[in-house]
Amino acid sequence: xxxxxxxxxxxxxxxxxxxxxxxxxxxxxxxxxxxxxxxxxxxxxxxxxxxxxxxxxxxxxxxxxxxxxxxxxxxxxxxxxxxxxxxxxxxxxxxxxxxxxxxxxxxxxxxxxxxxxxxxxxxx
Amino acid sequence: xxxxxxxxxxxxxxxxxxxxxxxxxxxxxxxxxxxxxxxxxxxxxxxxxxxxxxxxxxxxxxxxxxxxxxxxxxxxxxxxxxxxxxxxxxxxxxxxxxxxxxxxxxxxxxxxx
Numbered sequence: 001x002x003x004x005x006x007x008x009x010x011x012x013x014x015x016x017x018x019x020x021x022x023x024x025x026x027x028x029x030x031x032x033x034x035x036x037x038x039x040x041x042x043x044x045x046x047x048x049x050x051x052x053x054x055x056x057x058x059x060x061x062x063x064x065x066x067x068x069x070x071x072x073x074x075x076x077x078x079x080x081x082x083x084x085x086x087x088x089x090x091x092x093x094x095x096x097x098x099x100x101x102x103x104x105x106x107x108x109x110x111x112x113x114x115x116x117x118x119x120x121x122x123x124x
Numbered sequence: 125x126x127x128x129x130x131x132x133x134x135x136x137x138x139x140x141x142x143x144x145x146x147x148x149x150x151x152x153x154x155x156x157x158x159x160x161x162x163x164x165x166x167x168x169x170x171x172x173x174x175x176x177x178x179x180x181x182x183x184x185x186x187x188x189x190x191x192x193x194x195x196x197x198x199x200x201x202x203x204x205x206x207x208x209x210x211x212x213x214x215x216x217x218x219x220x221x222x223x224x225x226x227x228x229x230x231x232x233x234x235x236x237x
């Protein structure tokens with residue numbers, strides 16, 4: 001069973017808002033220290049971290065994109081939702097959700113479990 | 125932002141040989157209060173998500189072969205594959221989690237010679 005799975009539209013138009021859902025299993029986002037993050041990857045390029053939500057509903061965003069991002073969680077449904085406003089062609093890429101494990105001494109940490117990713121194209 | 129710069133961008137290594145990938149951070153990512161370096165390494169194969177290899181600069185993730193090792197401190201870090209196997213062909217990324225924003229290196233493509 002895939003521990004995390006992303007879902008959302010494959011194509012969005014410029015200026016539209018993208019909504020992505022991460023459905024996960026095998027762990028609880030209510031466990032102390034746990035978090036779920038979103039990371040994206042333009043075709044053939046490097047990874048870029050977007051946002052992170054923690055077990056206590058604390059949220060962190062990449063400052064370069066913070067004005068466009070909202071991350072929320074539904075612990076009972078084991079889902080995390082990311083919205084990104086005002087999409088543009090440069091936002092085209094694969095969007096991954098990933099688990100941040102509990103890690104003493106670090107608010108951010110590494111990502112130990114990843115979804116397969118969902119490819120989002122932005123085009124009119 | 126902390127910039128993570130990897131070198132080389134690509135390398136080709138023969139089977140059974142050692143592969144070394146470097147990662148340099150634009151500022152120290154060592155936190156003395158915890159005596160830890162806040163860097164991790166991932167392996168990514170085509171069409172797949174990244175796979176966690178190393179965290180805290182040198183702690184191997186459970187199930188990762190011991191031919192993978194991480195080292196370094198402060199601003200300079202290294203991922204070493206001691207005896208390259210065919211399945212190690214991939215792109216490797218370092219990532220810092222010392223501060224917001226989390227940032228990744230540009231990636232190093234490792235090919236089999």
